[in-house]
Amino acid sequence: MKLTNAFFLICIFLYVTPITSSPDVRADMLNGKRVESYGVVEPEAYQQHRFPLGDSLFGIGDYYLSAIEYERAYYLSDNQQVRMAANLGKVRALKQMGAFEKARNDIQRSLPFADDPSIRLKVLYEWVFCAYMAGIYNESLQAAQQIAFYFGDQKSKEVAGLLHALSLMQLERWTGLKDYLEGWTDMYTVAARDASSIQEMQLLANTLIHELQENQRPRIKNPERARLYSTLIPGMGYVYAGAAGQGSVNMLSQALSLGTAALLAFNGYYISTFTIGLGLFQSFYFGGIKQSGNLTTARNEKVMNGYKQTIGSLLIDFDTAAKQLQAKSVSRNSERALEETLLALYHFDFKKADSVSSNIAMMYADQYVAHFSRANYLWWLIITQPFSTVSENQYRESVSRSMALAKNNAGEMTDNQDLFYSISLYAMQARLDLKNGAYIRAMRNGRNAISHIERSKGKEDAFPGFLLTSGLYNYMTVQAGRKYPFLKIYSIFYPDGDRALGLAQLHEAAQSDYLIWQTEANYFLMRLYLEMEQEPDKALQYADWLTRTFPSNLIFQYYHLLILKALADNQAVLNKKDDIRFAAEKNRGISKQQRDYFLELISE
Amino acid sequence: MKCCLFLLFAILGWFTVGACGEGLDSQKSLPGLAHSDEAKEIDFIMYLMARGDLNEALFLLDEVSGSTVSLADSVFYLKGWAFYQQKALLPSANSFLQVSQASLLYPKSRLFGAYNLAHAGKLEQAKKAIGELQTDNEALLSALKNLQQSGIALLERDFHSFTVLSDRFSGRFHVLTTQEQSMIRHHDVLMTPSRRSPLVAGMLSAVVPGLGKMYAGKKGEGVAGMLYTLAFGATAYDFYRGGGPRSAMFIVSSSIAAIFYIGNIWGSVTAVHRKNREFNHEIDQRILFDMHIPLRNAYN
Numbered sequence: 001m002k003l004t005n006a007f008f009l010i011c012i013f014l015y016v017t018p019i020t021s022s023p024d025v026r027a028d029m030l031n032g033k034r035v036e037s038y039g040v041v042e043p044e045a046y047q048q049h050r051f052p053l054g055d056s057l058f059g060i061g062d063y064y065l066s067a068i069e070y071e072r073a074y075y076l077s078d079n080q081q082v083r084m085a086a087n088l089g090k091v092r093a094l095k096q097m098g099a100f101e102k103a104r105n106d107i108q109r110s111l112p113f114a115d116d117p118s119i120r121l122k123v124l125y126e127w128v129f130c131a132y133m134a135g136i137y138n139e140s141l142q143a144a145q146q147i148a149f150y151f152g153d154q155k156s157k158e159v160a161g162l163l164h165a166l167s168l169m170q171l172e173r174w175t176g177l178k179d180y181l182e183g184w185t186d187m188y189t190v191a192a193r194d195a196s197s198i199q200e201m202q203l204l205a206n207t208l209i210h211e212l213q214e215n216q217r218p219r220i221k222n223p224e225r226a227r228l229y230s231t232l233i234p235g236m237g238y239v240y241a242g243a244a245g246q247g248s249v250n251m252l253s254q255a256l257s258l259g260t261a262a263l264l265a266f267n268g269y270y271i272s273t274f275t276i277g278l279g280l281f282q283s284f285y286f287g288g289i290k291q292s293g294n295l296t297t298a299r300n301e302k303v304m305n306g307y308k309q310t311i312g313s314l315l316i317d318f319d320t321a322a323k324q325l326q327a328k329s330v331s332r333n334s335e336r337a338l339e340e341t342l343l344a345l346y347h348f349d350f351k352k353a354d355s356v357s358s359n360i361a362m363m364y365a366d367q368y369v370a371h372f373s374r375a376n377y378l379w380w381l382i383i384t385q386p387f388s389t390v391s392e393n394q395y396r397e398s399v400s401r402s403m404a405l406a407k408n409n410a411g412e413m414t415d416n417q418d419l420f421y422s423i424s425l426y427a428m429q430a431r432l433d434l435k436n437g438a439y440i441r442a443m444r445n446g447r448n449a450i451s452h453i454e455r456s457k458g459k460e461d462a463f464p465g466f467l468l469t470s471g472l473y474n475y476m477t478v479q480a481g482r483k484y485p486f487l488k489i490y491s492i493f494y495p496d497g498d499r500a501l502g503l504a505q506l507h508e509a510a511q512s513d514y515l516i517w518q519t520e521a522n523y524f525l526m527r528l529y530l531e532m533e534q535e536p537d538k539a540l541q542y543a544d545w546l547t548r549t550f551p552s553n554l555i556f557q558y559y560h561l562l563i564l565k566a567l568a569d570n571q572a573v574l575n576k577k578d579d580i581r582f583a584a585e586k587n588r589g590i591s592k593q594q595r596d597y598f599l600e601l602i603s604e
Numbered sequence: 605m606k607c608c609l610f611l612l613f614a615i616l617g618w619f620t621v622g623a624c625g626e627g628l629d630s631q632k633s634l635p636g637l638a639h640s641d642e643a644k645e646i647d648f649i650m651y652l653m654a655r656g657d658l659n660e661a662l663f664l665l666d667e668v669s670g671s672t673v674s675l676a677d678s679v680f681y682l683k684g685w686a687f688y689q690q691k692a693l694l695p696s697a698n699s700f701l702q703v704s705q706a707s708l709l710y711p712k713s714r715l716f717g718a719y720n721l722a723h724a725g726k727l728e729q730a731k732k733a734i735g736e737l738q739t740d741n742e743a744l745l746s747a748l749k750n751l752q753q754s755g756i757a758l759l760e761r762d763f764h765s766f767t768v769l770s771d772r773f774s775g776r777f778h779v780l781t782t783q784e785q786s787m788i789r790h791h792d793v794l795m796t797p798s799r800r801s802p803l804v805a806g807m808l809s810a811v812v813p814g815l816g817k818m819y820a821g822k823k824g825e826g827v828a829g830m831l832y833t834l835a836f837g838a839t840a841y842d843f844y845r846g847g848g849p850r851s852a853m854f855i856v857s858s859s860i861a862a863i864f865y866i867g868n869i870w871g872s873v874t875a876v877h878r879k880n881r882e883f884n885h886e887i888d889q890r891i892l893f894d895m896h897i898p899l900r901n902a903y904n
Contacts, residue, residue, distance in 0.1 A: 072648055271839060280837070
């Protein structure tokens with residue numbers, strides 16, 4: 001147990017944490033691996049529902065057969081979630097075949113069963129996309145409006161803003177498009193912190209809004225008016241339609257036919273005057289009237305198509321700029337949410353931590369920090385509710401997902417922040433392995449964490465978070481080896497530590513002006529002085545700070561109690577127990593199981 | 605107008621046949637199939653057909669090996685339906701007619717196969733296909749077969765055979781009664797001698813340009829032809845009056861007038877033929893419609 005504790009400290013500086021269902025069901029569902037909300041389709045079910053065949057066929061580019069196999073999976077299953085995944089797979093194959101009309105029909109059958117928000121969003125998006133590509137713009141607009149209804153304006157614009165705007169453009173709802181764009185721009189203007197990042201988007205928005213103003217839009221000419229003009233003045237309708245050359249020819253033809261009629265009449269051919277001269281004239285005259293209307297219609301179509309092409313290109317540029325801005329904003333938001341989650345956990349407000357971390361993990365499913373945040377919440381849940389049925393697999397899954405995304409996002413993880421999170425993630429994996437007695441795996445993850453710590457050394461000034469990682473490493477490699485000699489064998493493969501330097505770094509982190517580093521450093525110093533240094537009097541000052549700053553935190557309170565016990569201050573111990581009982585009773589952010597657990601702990 | 609009406613009937617007829625196909629959806633499985641993987645595959649194919657995924661269904665049907673006679677029959681039958689819903693008459697007939705006599709689907713397949721052939725104008729083959737249908741003295745099936753045969757006889761304009769076959773119309777089955785009466789009416793209409801003669805039409809147009817077309821029932825064409833011919837004739841007269849018979853303008857205009865005049869006479873003759881073809885087409889569509897309705901009612 002003590003070994004576990006010691007190793008824990010090496011692995012764990014962000015000691016908080018835990019789990020939830022990972023919200024990015026979409027990608028997995030598309031791979032046919034997940035379905036249920038949301039659980040996972042078990043491997044047996046995966047095989048049973050013929051997903052592998054559909055996936056394989058899709059993989060080799062046989063989309064036609066792939067669509068059939070997905071349909072079969074849909075047909076064979078009674079489980080709506082399996083059907084959902086199969087239908088999404090089929091739609092994906094149909095899209096590859098360019099069968100958008102069919103895809104839009106098929107996707108709609110899943111809508112009534114898309115209860116989970118992320119799935120509903122996926123289904124609605126596919127509907128918008130396929131309807132737009134099928135040229136059914138009213139329907140794509142309607143589906144986009146449903147996204148806005150269910151997920152709010154912001155999410156709607158992030159996900160389907162371009163298609164929404166393009167649908168409005170195709171339907172020639174110019175005022176609606178202008179309003180939509182203004183709202184879209186405002187959304188990012190509010191979200192953007194620095195003016196430069198929004199500059200490009202603002203410029204594009206201004207250009208677009210300018211182009212959409214009534215006086216900039218192409219003037220649609222009235223075919224009826226063109227016909228009227230040609231009725232009154234031959235050829236004038238052509239000029240109105242922008243075909244002055246053709247108008248001149250028509251006018252000349254009419255003049256020549258009238259001249260012929262006059263010539264024939266002059267020579268006494270009165271019948272021919274009527275049959276040839278006037279016959280030709282009426283032909284040119286009425287033909288000219290009709291043709292001027294047709295030319296006006298064709299001209300309108302051409303001009304409008306050109307205008308739509310311009311607006312469409314600008315919208316695509318705008319969306320690209322918005323996406324870039326959104327990526328920055330997403331990264332900031334997920335970091336903010338991590339901070340919010342940790343502070344909620346420090347204050348022992350699990351309800352808030354759960355809400356914040358699950359929302360952020362759902363909204364920014366492709367951000368590793370979002371899953372990191374969720375993993376932290378889940379870890380705290382595990383350690384404060386040890387008898388609950390919360391699955392550790394969920395925690396492991398969140399950590400793994402976060403790790404995979406971090407690697408994808410940052411490649412070699414050269415950025416300080418990415419490096420810090422990477423160390424944290426390996427440590428988080430290791431501590432669960434350790435808790436479960438999987439020592440080999442824990443050592444492997446620990447080794448990875450340490451190799452990353454090596455790369456972070458010397459960067460403490462640039463990124464104060466490394467004070468924690470380096471501090472713990474420097475301290476623990478010496479002190480743990482001293483206390484548990486067999487750990488020395490393990491540590492000979494790694495660079496030497498420095499106990500004094502480690503403590504100094506932790507003290508420096510405790511003086512940080514960033515509350516998270518400060519709290520973590522105080523916590524580790526408290527535990528190091530209590531458990532490793534056997535100096536409870538020194539540990540007391542850190543415990544005092546922690547319990548004063550976060551009086552609701554029962555973990556901090558509990559360690560404070562242990563320190564008081566170590567100091568044999570019986571009266572203070574009794575008072576602290578009362579404090580803990582009071583804090584536990586009045587805290588509405590924790591569950592009954594958590595409350596009972598801590599009350600039992602202090603009764604020992 | 606009547607032509608349009610009949611086309612509409614014919615189209616509606618197709619849709620109702622489509623509905624027959626969709627009726628398959630309510631069928632849990634085809635008769636005679638063991639509960640095997642292939643039977644499950646057939647169920648899936650029927651599901652696809654009910655969804656309207658006909659190409660996919662046909663694709664899978666080609667993959668089914670048809671290891672037993674009953675399975676092969678099911679495959680042929682379903683192919684027949686799928687092609688039928690795609691309005692591919694000959695492939696549909698070809699598939700339907702391959703269903704073996706031992707199958708419960710045989711009578712239905714044979715009737716629809718023969719009907720498809722008749723619709724595609726393959727009357728000899730249709731007659732042969734329906735003639736091979738064994739009714740085993742089953743009254744309704746016999747009556748259906750008789751109606752189809754009488755319809756084919758009418759399409760062939762074989763009035764003698766029709767008279768023989770129509771003598772067997774019993775009026776006993778409500779699904780057939782109306783169509784039996786209709787067939788007799790079609791026969792009566794066809795037997796009524798046409799009052800329009802190409803010769804008369806040509807002569808009328810020779811006397812008064814355009815009148816022959818009006819006689820043939822093409823009033824619009826007649827009026828237009830009359831106006832053009834008269835206009836060119838009048839122009840020729842005008843130039844004759846002004847320039848004499850040797851003037852170039854007279855020769856050109858009178859030549860044009862003559863072409864229009866003769867063309868109008870010839871057009872009147874062909875108008876009668878066209879009108880007759882249209883009439884025959886209309887009556888054929890009615891006959892086919894009346895052949896199809898009882899099949900739909902009996903097998904829906």
